[in-house]
Amino acid sequence: MLSKQYEIEKIIMGRLSYDADLLEELTNFCNKNNIKTGWISVIGAVKNIKLGFYDQKMHQYVYPSDEDFVKSDFKKQNPELPDYEISSCMGNISIRDGKSFLHLHVVVSDRNGRCFGGHLMPGTIIYAGEFTIQVFKGEELVRGIDNETNLPLWVE
Amino acid sequence: MLSKQYEIEKIIMGRLSYDADLLEELTNFCNKNNIKTGWISVIGAVKNIKLGFYDQKMHQYVYPSDEDFVKSDFKKQNPELPDYEISSCMGNISIRDGKSFLHLHVVVSDRNGRCFGGHLMPGTIIYAGEFTIQVFKGEELVRGIDNETNLPLWVE
Amino acid sequence: MLSKQYEIEKIIMGRLSYDADLLEELTNFCNKNNIKTGWISVIGAVKNIKLGFYDQKMHQYVYPSDEDFVKSDFKKQNPELPDYEISSCMGNISIRDGKSFLHLHVVVSDRNGRCFGGHLMPGTIIYAGEFTIQVFKGEELVRGIDNETNLPLWVE
Numbered sequence: 001m002l003s004k005q006y007e008i009e010k011i012i013m014g015r016l017s018y019d020a021d022l023l024e025e026l027t028n029f030c031n032k033n034n035i036k037t038g039w040i041s042v043i044g045a046v047k048n049i050k051l052g053f054y055d056q057k058m059h060q061y062v063y064p065s066d067e068d069f070v071k072s073d074f075k076k077q078n079p080e081l082p083d084y085e086i087s088s089c090m091g092n093i094s095i096r097d098g099k100s101f102l103h104l105h106v107v108v109s110d111r112n113g114r115c116f117g118g119h120l121m122p123g124t125i126i127y128a129g130e131f132t133i134q135v136f137k138g139e140e141l142v143r144g145i146d147n148e149t150n151l152p153l154w155v156e
Numbered sequence: 157m158l159s160k161q162y163e164i165e166k167i168i169m170g171r172l173s174y175d176a177d178l179l180e181e182l183t184n185f186c187n188k189n190n191i192k193t194g195w196i197s198v199i200g201a202v203k204n205i206k207l208g209f210y211d212q213k214m215h216q217y218v219y220p221s222d223e224d225f226v227k228s229d230f231k232k233q234n235p236e237l238p239d240y241e242i243s244s245c246m247g248n249i250s251i252r253d254g255k256s257f258l259h260l261h262v263v264v265s266d267r268n269g270r271c272f273g274g275h276l277m278p279g280t281i282i283y284a285g286e287f288t289i290q291v292f293k294g295e296e297l298v299r300g301i302d303n304e305t306n307l308p309l310w311v312e
Numbered sequence: 313m314l315s316k317q318y319e320i321e322k323i324i325m326g327r328l329s330y331d332a333d334l335l336e337e338l339t340n341f342c343n344k345n346n347i348k349t350g351w352i353s354v355i356g357a358v359k360n361i362k363l364g365f366y367d368q369k370m371h372q373y374v375y376p377s378d379e380d381f382v383k384s385d386f387k388k389q390n391p392e393l394p395d396y397e398i399s400s401c402m403g404n405i406s407i408r409d410g411k412s413f414l415h416l417h418v419v420v421s422d423r424n425g426r427c428f429g430g431h432l433m434p435g436t437i438i439y440a441g442e443f444t445i446q447v448f449k450g451e452e453l454v455r456g457i458d459n460e461t462n463l464p465l466w467v468e
Contacts, residue, residue, distance in 0.1 A: 001326060001327065001328060001329045001332070001337060001341065002326050002327040003324050003325065003326030003327075003341070004324070004325055004326065005322055005323070005324055006322065006323040006324070006325060007322060007323065008164055008320055008323060010161055010162065010163060011161070011162040011163065011164060011195075011290075011292050011294075012159050012160070012161055012162070013159065013160055013162060013193070013195075013248065013250075013292070013297060013310075014157060014158050014159030014160065014310075015157065015158040015159075015309055015310045016157060017157045018304050018305070020157070025157060029157065029159070037325070039323075039325075039353070039444045041195070041246055043246065043247050043248070043259065043260075043261040045210050045212065047212065051421075051425050053397055053421065053422070053423045053425070054357050054395075054397065054439075054440075055395075055423070056357065056359065056395040056439050057395075062423060064423070064424050064425035083210075083211075083212040083213075085209055085210065085261060085273065085274050085275060086261065087244070087261045087262065087263045087273030087274060088244040088246060088261065088263055088273070088399070088400040088419065090246070090353055090355065090400065090402070091355050091442075092325065092355070092442055092444060094325075103355065103442065104355075105355040105397060105398065105399045105400065106399065107244065107263050107271070107273060107399045107400055107419050107421070107427055108273075109207075109209065109263070109272070109273030109274045110209070111209050111211070111218060111220070112220050113207050113209070113220035113272035113273060113274055114271075114272065114273075115263055115271040115272065115273045115419070115426075115427040116421070116425035116426065116427065117397065117399030117400070117419060117420075117421030117425060117426075117427045118397050118399060118421045118425055119397060127210075127212050127305060128210075128302070128305050128307050128309060130247075130248055130259065130309075130310070132195045132248060134323075136323050136325070138323075141325060146440070148330050149330070149439060149440050151440050153327055153440060153442075154325075154326075154327045154442070164320055166317055166318065166319060167317070167318040167319065167320060167351075167446075167448050167450075168315050168316070168317055168318070169315065169316055169318060169349070169351075169404065169406075169448070169453055169466075170313060170314050170315030170316065170466075171313065171314040171315075171465055171466045172313060173313045174460050174461070176313070181313060185313065185315070197351070197402055199402065199403050199404070199415065199416075199417040201366050201368065203368065239366075239367075239368040239369075241365055241366065241417060241429065241430050241431060242417065243400065243417045243418065243419045243429030243430060244400040244402060244417065244419055244429070246402070263400065263419050263427070263429060264429075265363075265365065265419070265428070265429030265430045266365070267365050267367070267374065267376070268376050269363050269365070269376035269428035269429060269430050270427075270428065270429075271419055271427040271428065271429045283366075283368050283461060284366075284458070284461050284463050284465060286403075286404055286415065286465075286466070288351045288404060
């Protein structure tokens with residue numbers, strides 16, 4: 001088990017832009033502001049959601065299809081209204097390929113309260129979003145490919 | 157994109173009261189203790205849940221009905237036992253109309269593990285609840301009505 | 313309502329071990345490192361999940377069965393692949409019976425994005441896991457049995 005120790009440098013609270021890509025806007029913000037290590041949470045609402053699921057046998061990400069989401073009554077009845085609440089979104093900031101990299105997992109909820117969750121992918125579009133970033137100071141946390149899982153995990 | 161920078165002033169951990177309204181008790185606590193900016197998380201169990209979902213076309217909140225929740229086997233079989241775990245609850249504290257205002261999103265789970273989520277509304281009643289509040293110091297974050305979404309979002 | 317005030321002592325970020333029991337590895341880490349009060353979040357993926365649900369009438373934990381999870385198309389179609397994303401996992405550290413005790417709630421998601429949640433139990437096995445621990449300093453928070461709920465809640 002790997003662990004590293006940090007101090008809190010500062011907190012940033014903010015509001016994401018209407019129509020922004022959730023992952024892209026936060027990633028750009030961290031890179032522009034030199035935020036290399038930290039923790040993030042987001043709540044809000046999205047106009048579209050893109051989730052990933054890591055297939056532990058195939059060693060690759062797969063994606064719930066629209067057909068899976070159609071099982072939600074909401075989308076079946078309102079195909080033109082793919083809006084969801086971000087009921088939970090949290091994760092961390094560390095370094096991958098020399099840049100600030102955000103690893104966020106998300107749970108979204110539809111009009112009937114039903115939840116869908118997974119790894120946050122590009123393509124998740126903000127309707128309204130409020131984030132809190134805890135910025136840490138200390139030794140950089142860096143991702144490299146892990147042999148066992150084929151995932152970009154933190155390495156010594 | 158709007159963002160403001162804060163320092164951590166203190167942390168408060170605590171236990172909510174049996175039969176309290178989750179949103180009301182935390183809001184009163186923040187107002188009484190002059191907590192104007194912060195981040196909150198809660199885990200626990202509730203005796204009743206009231207969720208909101210923001211209809212992005214209608215520009216107003218709608219509410220999953222009891223009928224929607226009935227699709228959960230648990231409530232169908234046990235209508236007199238509407239208890240749920242709070243599997244995730246998190247959000248922020250800022251100022252609205254001159255007072256401390258909490259914006260919390262929640263995921264609850266029923267006896268079969270199935271999840272319902274959304275915007276936390278008054279009417280969610282505590283069975284047991286444990287909260288952590290991070291209190292921030294810095295410039296106030298104030299909500300005003302956003303023209304694009306008709307939501308009370310943070311303004312410059 | 314009970315509440316206590318803390319300062320942040322430090323932050324620890326780390327990576328859980330492949331095949332570790334999520335709750336056991338984090339609990340051992342806190343006890344070994346003398347972490348008595350804090351807040352934790354985890355994201356990642358698990359090879360198996362064990363959830364608890366507190367029956368508020370029976371005053372005891374019950375557990376979603378495999379049959380409940382089978383309602384997820386994924387497990388029905390892939391009984392040999394019980395992998396889930398940890399879409400949300402958060403909770404607190406306090407003292408119970410003189411030791412560091414972790415109370416964590418979790419939401420996991422399957423291949424179709426569908427979510428299951430509840431109280432994290434031993435038996436939840438890590439595929440990949442990234443945690444953030446906020447370590448607090450201040451008066452110890454201690455659990456004792458609460459008469460009303462029969463739960464080990466924080467006492468004065």
